[in-house]
Amino acid sequence: MLAIYVHDIDPIITTIAGVHLWWYGLGYALGFWQLHRFVRRHRAALGLDERDAFALSLIVIAGVLIGGRASAIAFDEWHFYRNHWSFAPRYWLGGMATHGLLAGAAAGVALFSFAWRRSFLRLADVLVIPGAFLMGVGRIGNFIDGIIVGGLTDAWWGVKFPYAGGARHPVVLYDGLKNLLLVPYLMHVRATNATPGATAARFVFWYAFLRFFLDLFRDYPTHRLALGTGQTLNIVMAILGAVLLARSRLRRLGRLEHSEVAPDALPVEPRAPLGWQRALLAAILLFCLAIPSHWTQNVPRQYESRHPGLRHSWLYPDIDTAPPAPLSSAVVAQRCSGLTGHPRRLDATHGWRPVNASHDTRGFQLVNMPLGFSFHAQTCSV
Numbered sequence: 001m002l003a004i005y006v007h008d009i010d011p012i013i014t015t016i017a018g019v020h021l022w023w024y025g026l027g028y029a030l031g032f033w034q035l036h037r038f039v040r041r042h043r044a045a046l047g048l049d050e051r052d053a054f055a056l057s058l059i060v061i062a063g064v065l066i067g068g069r070a071s072a073i074a075f076d077e078w079h080f081y082r083n084h085w086s087f088a089p090r091y092w093l094g095g096m097a098t099h100g101l102l103a104g105a106a107a108g109v110a111l112f113s114f115a116w117r118r119s120f121l122r123l124a125d126v127l128v129i130p131g132a133f134l135m136g137v138g139r140i141g142n143f144i145d146g147i148i149v150g151g152l153t154d155a156w157w158g159v160k161f162p163y164a165g166g167a168r169h170p171v172v173l174y175d176g177l178k179n180l181l182l183v184p185y186l187m188h189v190r191a192t193n194a195t196p197g198a199t200a201a202r203f204v205f206w207y208a209f210l211r212f213f214l215d216l217f218r219d220y221p222t223h224r225l226a227l228g229t230g231q232t233l234n235i236v237m238a239i240l241g242a243v244l245l246a247r248s249r250l251r252r253l254g255r256l257e258h259s260e261v262a263p264d265a266l267p268v269e270p271r272a273p274l275g276w277q278r279a280l281l282a283a284i285l286l287f288c289l290a291i292p293s294h295w296t297q298n299v300p301r302q303y304e305s306r307h308p309g310l311r312h313s314w315l316y317p318d319i320d321t322a323p324p325a326p327l328s329s330a331v332v333a334q335r336c337s338g339l340t341g342h343p344r345r346l347d348a349t350h351g352w353r354p355v356n357a358s359h360d361t362r363g364f365q366l367v368n369m370p371l372g373f374s375f376h377a378q379t380c381s382v
Helices: 023-041 050-076 098-116 120-145 171-192 198-217 229-252 275-288 299-303 329-336
Strands: 012-016 019-022 344-346 352-354 364-366 378-380
Touching: 012 023, 019 023, 023 050, 023 120, 023 275, 050 098, 050 120, 050 275, 098 120, 098 229, 120 171, 120 198, 171 198, 198 229
Parallel strands: 344 364
Antiparallel strands: 012 019, 344 352, 364 378
């Protein structure tokens, strides 16, 4: 029988001038680089020259970074950022939300479509393919980070994560494999179905629909409407994808017109990218390496056990990003009554396990409360 894998991967690649470079951030850098290469390779089909291809890549990448950050702040970590606005641009502390990445990418495509007078649907049909690759390698980065875990399992492929008790479903690897398998499927759709929006519609639907079921294995630290935070967004995205699929079908049957945007006249001679475009793209790819995690972290406290020698600094301050505990002190005291020893957390089996080091380790943390609660992970002191 195979032994349970014990996750003890160092999340830091190296440190340069006090700035840590992370495997998680490398996922973004590789995904963005592949996106840019894919756009350049297919620029002729989109009516773009090299300079336009660079512009499209930069705008979409900016949309991804801004959207992912804004979504994390607004939906997942508002409890922290509402009192710490100065931390919003500090990507090197972490904090990126998956659904926000997708919304930001769509906004970037829409902006480029409007400014360069290109078809939004045709642009989206191309970009969802490297987008699926980005989401796939990003999940590998999540796995190395070790923060997102699944529920308890006795399966041989279970993983003992650094901050969770027991063997857990490696749910981010499930999702990453799903995203990578979408790449050849979407390439096949684009090669066999020329209907504008057909490829993009299938990405939106299948990404969210399949992720909903995979996320049933996930141990969400925050909830909305009695579901894991991401699950509500998965449902909304799947419904949107179904609508887009229906519209794509009607468009293919000729029952719905697609109004093509008449592009501006293309340059007589293809234009090479500008020097500042090359420099900016390189700078963004390097900057991505500094992003440590999907959640804003007290970096030295969170990762010191896996990368000894980490110290607080002006770049990596001593902060507390733990979600607040909305339960009354009486309820918390009752649930924590009789508990002693090291900080622990109630898991899905109603047993206590060690608290995630990113939260307040002075007490206990309650998660996986019954359906009907809308809460962040709870802490209590004894």
